Amino acid sequence: MAPVTISPAPPQAWRVEVFRRPTVDDPEGTHALAAAQALGLSSISDLRLGRGYLLPPEFDETQVLRTVRELLADPVLDVARITAPGEMPAREGAAFVLVARKPGVTDPVSQTLERALHTAGIAPVTEEDLLVTTFQAWEMQTRPVEEHLSQLSKRVLANVVIDAVSIDDETLYYGRPAKAEGHGVADVPLLNLDEAALVQLSNEGLLSLDAAEMLSIQEHFADQGREPTSCELETLAQTWSEHCQHKTFRGLIEMDGEVIDNLLKSTIAKATYELDKPWCISVFHDNAGIVEFDHVDGETWDLSMKVETHNHPSAIDPYGGAGTGIGGVVRDILGVGMGAKPIANLDAFFVGPPDLAPDQVPRGSMHPSRILRGVVAGVRDYGNRMGIPTVAGGVWFHEGYTANPLVYAGTVGLMPRWAATKEVRPGDVIVTVGGRTGRDGIHGATFSSVELHEDSETQSAGAVQIGDPITEKKVLDGLLAARDARLFRGLTDCGAGGLSSAVGEMGAECGAEVDLDLVPLKYPGLSPEEIWISEAQERMVLSVPPEDLEACIKIFDAEGAVATAIGHFTDTGRLVLRYGGVVHADINMNFLHEGNPRQTRKATWSAPDVPTPAVPALEDPGATLLELLKRPTLANKEWIIRQFDHEVQGQRVIGPTSGVRNDGPSDGVVLHPVPGSKKGAAIGLGANARYGRLDPRAMAETCIDEALRNVVAAGGDPTHTSLLDNFSWGNCNKPDRLGSLVHAAKGCYASAMALGTPFISGKDSLNNEYRVGDETIAIPPTLLISALSIVPDVTKAVTMDLKKAGNVLMLVGETKNQLGGSELHALLGLDGGEVPRPDLRTSPDLFACLHAAMQASLVRTCHDLSEGGLGVALAESAMAGDLGANIQLSYTKDLNRTSALFSESTTRFLVEVAPHQVATFQEALGSHPVTRLGEVQAASRLQISDMNGDSLVDLSIDSIRDAFNGSFQG
């Protein structure tokens, strides 16, 4: 970020601060106060927020008053304090903190105000000539101790990565960011450097290129007899980043005497190509996978899906990182084929324990509860504003994510078949659409490819992006209109690497020329490199036939989205960048995309040396069940779910919660995206934080089984289900990390082949380690599997809440002594043991039989068994149905009653069947194990006895609900 000069206080602008009237409550103040007290900042006893605005000094008093009355202050709720330019505000209270975005950081509110001032006729100049900035003024009546005031500012009120904070100081910056120095062509002399110096150059420039890659670049430019320009070097670094190229998955791996040439192609993609499902329309080569959905009234509809990781940005700035994670994956769906309409979002978070002692938080990290609240708010504010329902998700808690949280965001799109393919032709105009380009997000692609460390926060400030969902919504509206008018031929999103990746990728087969000075900017002064690699959000790149250019720009303009021609595609096979007519880069496209040397990595893995503990004998299994329900991973997530709009677009069939009080955790969710179609789309997730360390292959197979259980339990067809894989691993340059990745990938292949469920898309994040000094901490190997399944008839979808007293409860599937990695072990502090692993010889047919039984309307309730096993599933279903259950466990000598209740064996379901349909249901399940457990009862107690009739569990539904609600609630 360029240096900024701060003007002396107070600012030379009109200052407006809008406070809540004393007669109404101040929710923001109350909220911040609670957060401060939760951090132990005991001397903070009151907080009051003033929403602050700086208005142009040229305004006269009438203009300022109109602005306040018509746009800034509510007549019922607010009072405003107005301060003339250069004057000191009549500050109240004993202490205050001012928080403002750092110059250059996107501020959507100021942009909206500039527009509104213009359209309301208050400011006659155009919005480009207006400068409005925003800030927050926090006032306290009682002065806290100095240390608390400082902690409050940094840890509650502001994120120092993006915000400027001042305490007891009226200084506010009013102006535009300073210009970068020098826009001439800069060569980077590297032809004469040795290997060590090349690596140093890469590290200092945050290029994330290794020695072999730097040597290959040196050789390429030596052949041309010139040094690379900085623009060229940046372009190569972005394109060759792990984030963009997946070098680990596509490289060579030596393991146990075997050489794996491209792990992706030899496992995950291999399954897809061998299965060769006719309903897979586009897999692996576009921004997202595309599968067939349904034919309605002569139109064929497809679904597309993509899930992304956004881990490192979310560690530094949970709110901004999670929000732009959603924004990015939504653009993947907008940019697949000729564009799809986003119809659902999903999110999955992996964070440290919410009750972690504050002194256990590693230096440079935030407390897990603050991270979680931040990512939830980020997903909420971005997804809700886009009008896309956030329907599915999960949160997993584990110590291993404390310093390196994981944030996954996914989107499902709907598109007509004709839009599934795209092309680029030489002569097509390169058009950018959406957000203006600023200095935000520089080096995001390369940053995500390195380890986090305690200084990441300060060093990578520029890598954090701030989202503006309404700009993306304008892009969405304009894009779908332009698509349906057939005004472009191809498109992609600007994600990691910004324009460099988007234009480079689209022009890979032909060539491209770009005039960087045509790119619309948020503020003047960006250097050509900054324009080219900025990861400013909400931008897409289109290839537009010249004859359609005018109409295309017009259609975006009607939505208030900026579309700009910045160059054209060529047939030269070169990428040429100009600024002010001067060539800043001229690279061979082939070298750019194929020139990086393939790396060979070594891999090895051996199971951790942990003895298998004896199956614990539980004194009071009922008490244990309540303890399990309180564990954060299992407990109620309603405080998160309710903040997400899961109903917008009006197509819900099964939402994230079910039951009488709508508080039961649903397995899969089901949408009805096309009016007039009988079909639905089911989405399910599978993940686990504890299995992978003990057995990565079993973990992968279990996650796939879980994702499939979730969609099948809701009514999805297991033979019409596709999968997405998202690997988040430690540093895979280390052989043990890579070895476990290989095992997991092989598990994915085996499962996909057995189940007939192709992978259609994936994304990995392979540097999730946190460095403090010499120590590196890797996250638990974490695979998120997402399943997208077709529901043949939405009216036959099934929920997990018990329905009717007298109905029979059955357990489908076999329970084994598999407590390794279970929530029970975690509760009891036990390590080791056998990790659940599906029997791929029988599980595919079990899924098919259960689905057939559901299609025959034999199943009233279905709930999958996962963390916490049968005990937790029974408790959840009973609670959701506000009904009790009377259960007698039956188990053989080999199976302990502890395992019967809490083992996490795979491919199992709790099913409710009407008494007269029990025999038919058992028949439908063929030779698969089906055990009669007992009955649903009107008395609202969950009663479980063992084979001898001795009571194991006897709990009221209220006590179950209390335990389920008794954990961290935001």
Added chain:
Amino acid sequence: MQTTQALVLRTSGTNCELETARALERGGAKVDVLSHRRLQDDLPRLTKYRVLVFAGGFSHGDDLAAGRVWGSDLRAIRRELDAFVADGGLILGVCNGFQVLMESGLFQPDRAPEERTLALYSNASNHYECRWVQLAVERSKCSWWTEGWKFPVPVAHAEGRFTCKDEATLEGLRAAGQIVLTYQGANETLTYPENPNGSMGDVAGICDPSGRVVGLMPHPERNLDLFNRPDWTRLEGRQEGEGVRFYADLVAAAQG
């Protein structure tokens, strides 16, 4: 009988226009969806319609305040909107559309918008909430909805706490038949989340003195199909969602 024509208005950040159009169609209307900009360029077009709906979403990001910028934009077409109502047209605002109508001052036509005494405030929980609630139709100027009818709908908003400057203002609205819809609970006194946002008087929807301008926070257009309700797998004998009737009654009233 001629089909009732309805117009669904949207602007940047609106995101409920399609399900709102679907709801009006299910309710018997012929529906167009248009951006505010396009309408402003062609204002005479407004006379073609009998129903005008401001759809939900986050108009202009709800920056500054929920609905404020679009509400401010309505000042420029206020004369046409007043004429539309005077001519017997019906205006409905749902969720963000309600916030827009509130900001525009249309509910208190005898005051300047910046002098209004009603507001929609941040939820008591101070965050966005999406959940299903039970609504009841009150005795009001909007007699086309049957008094006492109760039905489930989702709410999804962060600023839906109906607030009056004082109790007398609320009583004045009640006496004038301007309280149209209220949240319902198990007992007479509602608790959270039965009243999901802390609204005064449990008010979910109001109208202007004429009864021709109506706004509500919940989303009946998200309850059109048999399977939209979260407890639908527990119910038998339903054919469609209760939201269809809500819109059908509105369309019928506009026809008459």
